[in-house]
Amino acid sequence: MEILVEEKEGYHTVTPVGELDIYTVPLFRKVILKVEGDLKKGVILDLSQMSFVDSSGIGALIETYQKITSKNGEIVFILDNPRIMKIFKLVKLDRVFKIFPNLGQALQSIGVSRGYIDEEFFSDIT
Amino acid sequence: MREYKISLDLPCSKKSLLRARWRTLEFARKHGFEKEADDITLAAEEALKNVIQHACPPDNKMHLEMVAKGDVMVVEVSDAGHGFNLEAYECKPHSPYDLCGRGIQIMRGLMDRVSIVSDTDGTVVRMEKKKRVEREDIREQSGG
Numbered sequence: 001m002e003i004l005v006e007e008k009e010g011y012h013t014v015t016p017v018g019e020l021d022i023y024t025v026p027l028f029r030k031v032i033l034k035v036e037g038d039l040k041k042g043v044i045l046d047l048s049q050m051s052f053v054d055s056s057g058i059g060a061l062i063e064t065y066q067k068i069t070s071k072n073g074e075i076v077f078i079l080d081n082p083r084i085m086k087i088f089k090l091v092k093l094d095r096v097f098k099i100f101p102n103l104g105q106a107l108q109s110i111g112v113s114r115g116y117i118d119e120e121f122f123s124d125i126t
Numbered sequence: 127m128r129e130y131k132i133s134l135d136l137p138c139s140k141k142s143l144l145r146a147r148w149r150t151l152e153f154a155r156k157h158g159f160e161k162e163a164d165d166i167t168l169a170a171e172e173a174l175k176n177v178i179q180h181a182c183p184p185d186n187k188m189h190l191e192m193v194a195k196g197d198v199m200v201v202e203v204s205d206a207g208h209g210f211n212l213e214a215y216e217c218k219p220h221s222p223y224d225l226c227g228r229g230i231q232i233m234r235g236l237m238d239r240v241s242i243v244s245d246t247d248g249t250v251v252r253m254e255k256k257k258r259v260e261r262e263d264i265r266e267q268s269g270g
Contacts, residue, residue: 022140022175055172055228062223083164090235092222 003031009112010041011074017049020057028057032064042074044106053084058091065097076106129195130157138178138186138205146174146190150201157194162255165236166199172229173203173251181207181249197257201237202250209244 001018012035020028035043045064053061061077068075079085080101088094100106132153136142150170154163170190177188183205191202234240239254 022143054168055175055232058228066223087168087232091228091231096222 001027003028005031005035007038007040011044011110011112012038012040012042013044013046015046015049019052020050020060021052021054022056025056025060028060029063032060032067036067036071039068039071039073042076042110043068044076044078044103044110046078046103046106047084048078048080048102050081050084053087058087058093061097062093074110076100076109078103078106127196129193131191131193134190136174136188136190138181138183138188140178142188143171143174143178147171150190150192153192153194154199157199159194159199159255159257161258162199166201166253166255169233169236169240169253169255170201170203172232173201173253176229176251177203177205177207177249180210181205183207183248197259199255199257201253201255204248204250206248209246209249212242212244 001024004015150167193200237253
């Protein structure tokens with residue numbers, strides 16, 4: 001698994017690419033620990049490139065949510081994979097997490113789209 | 127009706143989970159459970175993960191058996207560990223914020239039927255998944 005991290009306008013965008021499971025959770029935790037230490041306004045957890053999640057991965061996402069919110073940071077999720085959304089619904093995370101189908105809507109929800117919209121990094125806004 | 131079966135004895139290690147994942151996916155797809163393969167695989171993996179994390183069997187082994195017969199696939203995960211108190215687990219209300227304890231919740235949500243028998247001699251998790259019949263399949267079968 002690869003984890004991409006970018007920071008703009010006080011928001012860290014964390015994008016796990018591949019499987020978030022019992023094997024890859026330790027790496028994910030390490031990355032989140034670093035992001036948490038560097039936390040400004042909040043975190044955008046982009047799960048659009050995550051292909052698989054198990055209960056360990058779910059636990060790590062909840063842990064991240066708790067860490068960020070306990071520091072008064074904002075955290076939003078991007079998820080458009082129906083397979084993973086099904087797992088989220090099973091464990092009722094869809095009721096807890098703020099989930100958006102794309103980056104554009106996630107940015108709009110945190111009220112920073114204006115600052116991002118012309119950036120090359122966010123050129124895939126739909 | 128023909129029955130297809132596969133049995134695997136796996137050491138209790140994370141490595142076994144990956145092996146089990148691919149074998150389950152392969153078996154399910156090969157025997158006509160393409161649409162259900164992802165659900166079955168994750169459920170099997172969660173059951174095996176519970177053995178690794180909680181059962182601690184003295185022989186350090188876990189057993190995975192899969193049977194496909196007609197439109198039903200059965201997955202059985204067993205171990206000779208110390209078992210656990212299922213009643214206490216099932217009675218506990220689960221909050222979405224809980225950091226663990228989601229394995230059984232996921233298994234029950236993904237499979238059509240899940241039975242768990244656990245005592246001091248070990249645990250057997252038996253899960254069934256029925257083949258999903260889509261409307262298009264029904265139309266094809268009826269020649270419509």
